[in-house]
Amino acid sequence: MLILLGGSAEFEPGLIKARARRRAESGRKIRGIRFGRRPKLSPFQIAEALPRKANGEALTEIGKSYGVSHSNFEAEMTVPLRRDNRNGRGTP
Numbered sequence: 001m002l003i004l005l006g007g008s009a010e011f012e013p014g015l016i017k018a019r020a021r022r023r024a025e026s027g028r029k030i031r032g033i034r035f036g037r038r039p040k041l042s043p044f045q046i047a048e049a050l051p052r053k054a055n056g057e058a059l060t061e062i063g064k065s066y067g068v069s070h071s072n073f074e075a076e077m078t079v080p081l082r083r084d085n086r087n088g089r090g091t092p
Helices: 002-031 043-054 059-066 070-078
Strands: none
Touching (some): 043 059, 043 070
């Protein structure tokens, strides 16, 4: 009897993880839910900063003007999916 309970307990975490993964994937596909932190910069701010970066202005200076670090600024610039508003939904 204990062997059967131990065997089922061994596989239960894997089943829970699989169920959670399926829920997350369906949320992304059906409702457009995005996971993770919201961006610090709006699409307008990114569009405003791109020419400054192209003109050779230092990333630290651009980041300071928007109140973010240079690494955060650079990460926002390289995200392939730009979010169109603050509710987390994106536009390709």
